[in-house]
Amino acid sequence: MARSSCGMTLWLDVASERVDASASRWRPARPPALSFASACSGTHALGRVKVLPTDPLHHPRMKMISSLVFLALHALAASSTALKKGDCPLDTSVSMHIPANQTALVQPATAPLFVALGVGFQNYTCNAAGTFASIGAVASLFDLSCIAHKKAFNTVAARAYDAWVAAPPGVSQTYIGAEVGVPVLLGFHYFIASPLGTPGAINAKWDFTSTGRFKGDETAFVVGAKVGDIPAPPPAVDAVTVDWLMLNGIPNFDALAAQVFRVDTVGGQPPTSCVPGTDTTIEVKYVAKYFFY
Incomplete structure (x- = not known):
């Protein structure tokens, strides 16, 4: 002014x-x-x-x-x-602030290849024991590189979650990305049948092949296998917030990145109990940051 x-x-x-x-x-x-x-x-x-x-x-x-x-x-x-x-420069100062005194998640020494905001749903089914079991997740992934060196980066997950849970039915994740200032869609996150051949197993996939600057590149994806997880650190509330994860890319399915981390999670946990045969499947809104190395 x-x-x-x-x-x-x-x-x-x-x-x-x-x-x-x-x-x-x-x-x-x-x-x-x-x-x-x-x-x-x-x-x-x-x-x-x-x-x-x-x-x-x-x-x-x-x-x-x-x-x-x-x-x-x-x-x-x-x-x-x-x-x-999107596609702003990233360097080693863009880090995940992984908690100390644990070894399950290890911060890489290199700069991230991509940093994305995931906005979507964790999916669950009610099992015979009366608890919800995870059956994967779906999310839209928005490029965070252009705010990675700004103060807004520290609060973007919380702000996106507030907007996401307040959004009326029919509002897509695309509007949430625009609402919090990260409108560039990098790709999508979902689960597929495990390429490792384990019957009934699923693995997480991050797919950049159909949108953004990688559109049409059939190799622009990574399928990950979890190698570490920790409860979301404070101020997150364990009862409603999904864990932080470290995943390694599965060989021959890792052209996009060798490692993926899920951090700064908000939401995503199911209710503590369900009624078998009555409660079948549910989806729970969540937001997270994904770092690709």
Whole structure:
């Protein structure tokens, strides 16, 4: 915001999308607005940009403000372009903050290849013992690389989960990614029959072959086998939050990455009991970060 000697004020108004749960509908964002307000004269609106009734560029004080307008628009455009295409540089400072005093999950020494926000469902079935057993998960994966060095990276999973659980039926994961500022879809996460040949077993797959910059590349996926897990550390609540995981890529199914980590989980745990024959399968919303190495 800039202010001139006669009370001129410039501001940039950026509104985000949000869920209007009470109205059971998704309310889209307003486009950004640049506004001028002056104590010396009124304001007029031209589209989403308000301008003074006289040519402001002839005002000696307006050269500075005009420059600020240009810089604000340039920064907004640059940021928007980066978020739209994703694939921003990642380095070793982008880490998972794995808890100390445990060996189940080990932070790699290299920079991650990709960092994604998973928004989706953990799936469960009620077994004969009256408890829910996992039958996999499905999620959309959004590119986090362009916010990985920003403060928003630390809170994006919690913010996405809040938006996801508040979203009315019919709202897709794509809207949640846009809501929290990570609209670029990298791919999808789901489970497949185990390529290791174990009868009835399933393994997690992260698939980038059908969308984004890897669309059409049939090798852009990894199927993982779990090699370590820990309960989600505080402040997560064990009763409602799924574990953090380390998975190794299965040979010949690991062209995308050699390792995958699931961290910063929110939600995803089923109820503690069920009624066999009555409660069959359920899906529980969850959000997590996935690091690929």
